Amino acid sequence: MKIAVLPGDGIGPEIVAQAVKVLEALRSDGLKIEMEHAHIGGAGYDAAKDPLPEATLKLSKESDAVLLGAVGGYQYDNLPRPMRPEQGLLRIRKGLGLFANLRPAMVYPELVNASTLRPDIVSGLDIMILRELTGDIYFGQPRGIRTLENGERQGFDTMHYSESEVRRVAHVGFQIAMKRNKKLCSVDKANVLDTSMFWREIVTEVAKEYPAVALSHMYVDNAAMQLVRAPKQFDVILTGNIFGDILSDEASMLTGSIGMLPSASLDENNKGLYEPCHGSAPDIAGKDIANPLATILSVAMMMQYTFGRPDIAQRIETAVRKVLQQGLRTGDIYEEGKQKVGCAAMSDAVVAAL
Ligand SMILES: NC(=O)C1=CN([C@@H]2O[C@H](COP(=O)(O)OP(=O)(O)OC[C@H]3O[C@@H](n4cnc5c(N)ncnc54)[C@H](O)[C@@H]3O)[C@@H](O)[C@H]2O)C=CC1
Ligand SMILES: CC(C)CC(=O)C(=O)O
Numbered sequence: 582m583k584i585a586v587l588p589g590d591g592i593g594p595e596i597v598a599q600a601v602k603v604l605e606a607l608r609s610d611g612l613k614i615e616m617e618h619a620h621i622g623g624a625g626y627d628a629a630k631d632p633l634p635e636a637t638l639k640l641s642k643e644s645d646a647v648l649l650g651a652v653g654g655y656q657y658d659n660l661p662r663p664m665r666p667e668q669g670l671l672r673i674r675k676g677l678g679l680f681a682n683l684r685p686a687m688v689y690p691e692l693v694n695a696s697t698l699r700p701d702i703v704s705g706l707d708i709m710i711l712r713e714l715t716g717d718i719y720f721g722q723p724r725g726i727r728t729l730e731n732g733e734r735q736g737f738d739t740m741h742y743s744e745s746e747v748r749r750v751a752h753v754g755f756q757i758a759m760k761r762n763k764k765l766c767s768v769d770k771a772n773v774l775d776t777s778m779f780w781r782e783i784v785t786e787v788a789k790e791y792p793a794v795a796l797s798h799m800y801v802d803n804a805a806m807q808l809v810r811a812p813k814q815f816d817v818i819l820t821g822n823i824f825g826d827i828l829s830d831e832a833s834m835l836t837g838s839i840g841m842l843p844s845a846s847l848d849e850n851n852k853g854l855y856e857p858c859h860g861s862a863p864d865i866a867g868k869d870i871a872n873p874l875a876t877i878l879s880v881a882m883m884m885q886y887t888f889g890r891p892d893i894a895q896r897i898e899t900a901v902r903k904v905l906q907q908g909l910r911t912g913d914i915y916e917e918g919k920q921k922v923g924c925a926a927m928s929d930a931v932v933a934a935l
């Protein structure tokens with residue numbers, strides 16, 4: 582198992598160090614794990630004046646999987662757009678062909694009260710958001726800031742999806758639904774956007790190959806509302822890049838915290854990049870208070886999807902569950918009566934529970 586480790590910026594290095602501890606513990610148990618670190622994001626810009634240094638992309642391509650923290654920081658916010666840390670992330674996703682981004686939102690029974698929603702709304706929740714990751718308005722050309730004939734400046738981006746892009750992610754969505762509760766809700770804005778009308782047409786066509794799956798369609802504004810009104814109505818949510826980005830942050834709060842949401846970004850062959858859904862959280866960086874569980878749970882997804890080891894994935898998930906049962910909580914999921922711990926102490930407990 583060759584893993585490229587890209588900590589990135591902000592809390593990235595802290596949370597990745599915790600996930601690495603878990604990998605090291607598995608290695609001590611005999612798993613053949615090889616890890617190599619490289620820079621991405623602001624760290625890439627600082628080291629090589631590039632948010633995705635060539636050496637990082639090369640290492641990632643040569644590895645079986647990538648473990649990534651997060652990118653971004655206030656000090657980089659005014660760089661020209663190609664130099665911004667976030668561009669490094671977009672480029673590695675595109676460069677590795679990681680079009681299928683799986684963002685599971687599961688509510689652990691121990692954290693039912695950590696959600697800002699009523700326990701009856703969230704308890705038992707288990708949904709999978711499948712976000713298309715290499716197309717849409719995040720990658721569309723042309724884009725930029727231009728001056729119109731009347732002298733006014735205008736910012737613009739382009740949203741588009743090609744048939745093959747929609748088809749391949751739709752297939753992944755239906756295949757995931759087949760292994761779950763056979764319900765797939767495709768989320769778009771087909772009442773307004775041509776891109777979404779086309780998305781809906783193609784998803785409906787692909788659905789014919791999966792007659793066992795109940796397909797529904799929902800506009801994204803309604804989906805945002807339904808996610809907090811009655812989230813358990815969903816099984817798999819299939820959506821595009823920008824809608825999936827927003828809806829998955831919203832879904833994270835059903836689980837108690839964005840610090841609980843892992844992700845897997847997969848290519849055609851299940852080679853993948855694994856990262857928490859959250860960003861670099863510069864507001865809490867360097868304080869040992871970030872929640873490392875989303876990153877640790879991303880390692881579990883790595884074991885399941887890229888390495889075909891559901892047994893190890895289960896082992897990690899069970900260890901996380903155990904520490905929650907022991908009452909350990911980082912600040913973001915803390916409630917009275919529980920034991921508040923820092924980032925490193927949380928992962929030490931997970932390693933001890935493995
Ligand atoms: N995948 C990535 O690398 C992403 C990077 N970003 C970048 O991150 C930077 C900050 O963006 P924000 O919009 O503030 O989003 P963010 O996800 O970094 O933070 C949002 C809020 O959640 C909290 N939070 C996030 N992760 C947490 C954790 N593990 N434990 C406890 N609390 C946590 C933060 O403290 C903050 O209050 C920006 O530069 C942004 O571009 C944003 C999203 C994704
Ligand atoms: C920072 C962006 C490039 C992406 C993002 O917010 C995400 O992937 O969740």
Ligand SMILES: [Mg+2]
Nearest residue numbers: 826827830858
């Ligand atoms: Mg996001």
